[in-house]
Amino acid sequence: MIEIEHLTKRYGATIVVEDVSLRVDEGTIAVIVGTSGAGKSTLLRMINRLVEPSAGRVLIDGQDTMAIPEDELRHRIGYVIQGYGLFPHRTVAENIATVPRLLGWDKRRIAARIEELLDLFQLEPGEFAKKFPHELSGGQQQRVGVARALAAKPGLLLMDEPFGALDPVIRSKAQDDLVAIQRRLGTTIVLVTHDMNEAFQLGDRIAVMDQARLLQYDTPAQLLTHPAEAFVEQLVGTAERPFRLLSLTRVQAALEPGAADGDPILVSESLRDALSRLIWVGRDALPVVDATGAALGRVSVRGILAHGRSIA
Amino acid sequence: MNTISSRTTAPGMSSLRPSLSLALSLDRLGSVVAVLIGVALFACPFVIYRANRIVAGEGRMLTDALPPPGVLIVLIAALGVASCAALVRNPLIRLAAASVGLGVIFPAVGWSAGFVTPAGNTFARVSPSLGFWLLALSFALLAADALTRLRLGPWARIAAMAAAAGAVALLLVSGAWNDLSLLKEYANRQDIFWREAGQHLWLALGSMTAACLVGLPLGILAHRVRPLRTAILQVLNIVQTIPSIALFGILIAPLGYLSAHVPLAAALGIHGIGAAPAFIALFLYSLLPVVANTVTGLNQVPAAVSDAARGMGLSARQRLCQVDLPLALPVILAGIRIVLVQNLGLATVAALIGGGGFGTFVFQGIGQTAIDLVLLGAIPTVALSFVAAITLDAIVDLTRRGS
Ligand SMILES: Nc1ncnc2c1ncn2[C@@H]1O[C@H](COP(=O)(O)OP(=O)(O)OP(=O)(O)O)[C@@H](O)[C@H]1O
Numbered sequence: 042m043i044e045i046e047h048l049t050k051r052y053g054a055t056i057v058v059e060d061v062s063l064r065v066d067e068g069t070i071a072v073i074v075g076t077s078g079a080g081k082s083t084l085l086r087m088i089n090r091l092v093e094p095s096a097g098r099v100l101i102d103g104q105d106t107m108a109i110p111e112d113e114l115r116h117r118i119g120y121v122i123q124g125y126g127l128f129p130h131r132t133v134a135e136n137i138a139t140v141p142r143l144l145g146w147d148k149r150r151i152a153a154r155i156e157e158l159l160d161l162f163q164l165e166p167g168e169f170a171k172k173f174p175h176e177l178s179g180g181q182q183q184r185v186g187v188a189r190a191l192a193a194k195p196g197l198l199l200m201d202e203p204f205g206a207l208d209p210v211i212r213s214k215a216q217d218d219l220v221a222i223q224r225r226l227g228t229t230i231v232l233v234t235h236d237m238n239e240a241f242q243l244g245d246r247i248a249v250m251d252q253a254r255l256l257q258y259d260t261p262a263q264l265l266t267h268p269a270e271a272f273v274e275q276l277v278g279t280a281e282r283p284f285r286l287l288s289l290t291r292v293q294a295a296l297e298p299g300a301a302d303g304d305p306i307l308v309s310e311s312l313r314d315a316l317s318r319l320i321w322v323g324r325d326a327l328p329v330v331d332a333t334g335a336a337l338g339r340v341s342v343r344g345i346l347a348h349g350r351s352i353a
Numbered sequence: 354m355n356t357i358s359s360r361t362t363a364p365g366m367s368s369l370r371p372s373l374s375l376a377l378s379l380d381r382l383g384s385v386v387a388v389l390i391g392v393a394l395f396a397c398p399f400v401i402y403r404a405n406r407i408v409a410g411e412g413r414m415l416t417d418a419l420p421p422p423g424v425l426i427v428l429i430a431a432l433g434v435a436s437c438a439a440l441v442r443n444p445l446i447r448l449a450a451a452s453v454g455l456g457v458i459f460p461a462v463g464w465s466a467g468f469v470t471p472a473g474n475t476f477a478r479v480s481p482s483l484g485f486w487l488l489a490l491s492f493a494l495l496a497a498d499a500l501t502r503l504r505l506g507p508w509a510r511i512a513a514m515a516a517a518a519g520a521v522a523l524l525l526v527s528g529a530w531n532d533l534s535l536l537k538e539y540a541n542r543q544d545i546f547w548r549e550a551g552q553h554l555w556l557a558l559g560s561m562t563a564a565c566l567v568g569l570p571l572g573i574l575a576h577r578v579r580p581l582r583t584a585i586l587q588v589l590n591i592v593q594t595i596p597s598i599a600l601f602g603i604l605i606a607p608l609g610y611l612s613a614h615v616p617l618a619a620a621l622g623i624h625g626i627g628a629a630p631a632f633i634a635l636f637l638y639s640l641l642p643v644v645a646n647t648v649t650g651l652n653q654v655p656a657a658v659s660d661a662a663r664g665m666g667l668s669a670r671q672r673l674c675q676v677d678l679p680l681a682l683p684v685i686l687a688g689i690r691i692v693l694v695q696n697l698g699l700a701t702v703a704a705l706i707g708g709g710g711f712g713t714f715v716f717q718g719i720g721q722t723a724i725d726l727v728l729l730g731a732i733p734t735v736a737l738s739f740v741a742a743i744t745l746d747a748i749v750d751l752t753r754r755g756s
């Protein structure tokens with residue numbers, strides 16, 4: 042758990058981050074969004090003290106980060122940036138081994154960890170361990186960057202626009218993979234992005250920043266239904282709002298009794314995906330099944346629209 | 354003539370073609386080399402004969418410089434290389450031809466010396482002349498061009514250099530050149546030669562080492578502290594523009610004072626003239642390339658890489674040793690290469706103020722108008738610079754890991 046308390050950063054007379062407080066619960070993803078220059082990166086970098094705060098403090102699991110030696114603190118926090126900053130003179134394996142080596146892990150343990158991570162990120166160890174970063178595609182570099190950050194099993198991962206350099210197709214896959222891995226490892230993540238879709242897809246909570254201030258820190262649904270300021274409303278996009286809400290809700294919420302013809306929809310899918318399928322196949326309703334394939338009922342266009350109105 | 358220019362290919366292109374393109378098409382550099390070879394063979398003396406080491410000599414054309422079988426061998430070899438140069442594109446064949454050519458004319462000029470010198474005459478001197486040098490130059494050009502086109506890796510280049518050095522050593526040790534004036538000059542001052550060689554290397558390598566020891570930290574400092582950077586580089590730039598003789602002169606006064614007034618300095622052998630001012634001057638010249646390249650190399654480290662290194666908790670020292678310096682190394686080594694080649698040449702001038710080195714023979718030779726004595730100093734200097742340049746280029750390539 043991270044508690045950020047009244048964190049402020051000034052450069053001379055300019056205030057870059059102004060009195061920001063927020064809490065990120067264990068094992069959740071907090072996304073920081075905002076316009077360019079809002080102070081997102083600065084806020085993130087104050088967590089691992091790459092930027093020294095002018096005022097305020099950061100507690101990790103109740104411990105003030107100022108009480109931990111700088112380097113030791115960073116060994117415990119994963120850090121991924123746009124462009125990844127892979128060491129060009131070191132192989133993929135050596136890159137991933139960076140922090141474990143600093144921590145003095147023995148060779149066998151490091152080798153096992155490298156293999157485990159490469160497997161986790163779907164990079165065949167035999168093929169990729171000995172490659173240099175320039176021999177990798179952008180998507181592969183990104184995965185190595187995250188694998189390197191996770192090498193020493195940090196409880197907390199800081200990510201500054203980690204998908205910014207990827208094309209849309211690979212980006213969406215990388216986002217799904219990140220969520221899957223995060224759920225599996227239970228890592229707490231603070232992620233900075235420009236991209237509202239990314240924020241809604243990844244964030245358990247979203248922090249909206251503008252001109253050094255934190256305007257709102259809330260769940261995606263709250264952000265959509267109760268924006269604190271006009272700027273937040275504008276940022277989340279009024280036209281997109283119903284669709285974003287639907288994509289945050291599972292089919293379960295609009296489940297109706299009864300049967301329908303056609304390919305069934307999984308109960309764990311979002312209402313947005315269900316609506317999209319209904320429109321595409323040109324039906325008013327489709328059957329709903331659970332993961333084992335057992336029929337649960339049906340979902341209809343009318344039901345989804347009614348649900349969409351009720352949550353908004 | 355149109356076909357000549359339109360058919361020539363850019364270097365490197367030839368390797369893309371079928372390797373044995375023996376088609377009758379002319380190559381631009383090859384044609385020049387072929388013409389040079391022709392001129393060397395038929396219009397220039399092969400060796401010069403002098404009655405003694407300082408009088409003016411008379412040239413001997415190839416036909417008078419060797420017995421008929423020798424003439425024939427040199428002619429066949431040289432004409433063979435010329436036709437290869439003009440007609441064959443394959444760089445491997447061109448390299449082989451050039452090597453054979455060099456392998457023939459080097460022993461041949463030694464043979465010629467024995468042939469031209471009248472039996473029992475110990476004063477007569479024979480030296481290679483324009484014809485020989487032109488042949489050597491054209492073969493070397495052809496070999497260098499072929500080596501470039503082959504795009505050899507660093508180890509292959511070092512191996513090629515070692516093979517060439519081995520061949521030269523074999524030639525000298527075998528005694529095939531003993532009748533040449535150059536080796537007679539050497540035989541007359543064998544002990545001094547090796548002493549000056551040692552002194553030359555000590556001046557060049559010692560001042561380079563000192564410059565690295567001082568320049569690297571200075572470069573790191575200049576990189577970190579911006580205001581210092583401009584100041585340091587500007588001062589070193591000014592030093593670099595002082596002509597070497599002037600710098601030696603400037604150093605003579607303070608060092609002379611030092612040796613006269615500080616007993617320790619005198620005990621260490623520091624005097625106004627001699628090796629000390631030469632060493633210091635070379636050291637000062639070396640600083641700029643080392644410092645400037647260290648700063649440039651460190652500046653080239655990508656910002657994302659430095660940020661990631663800091664973010665992962667590498668300490669300042671770990672970042673410097675594990676990330677910044679390894680990434681800057683190729684650029685720093687390129688600076689050291691400049692220094693080494695520059696110092697090997699500049700150390701020659703040290704002889705002017707009594708600093709020793711190969712320059713001793715060069716300036717003695719000029720004084721005595723004994724051109725072979727000049728060459729005895731100049732050739733090893735050039736050879737050393739060559740070896741240094743090739744070796745360090747290869748090392749620079751080897752350190753460019755993963756880029
Ligand atoms: N070292 C510094 N000195 C002075 N000003 C700085 C420094 N670092 C950042 N700033 C300023 O602080 C402001 C916020 O910067 P920050 O990098 O946190 O923005 P950001 O929200 O991450 O923007 P972006 O989305 O473009 O990355 C910017 O106006 C920037 O110019």
Ligand SMILES: [Mg+2]
Pocket residue numbers: 081082083201
């Ligand atoms: Mg930023």
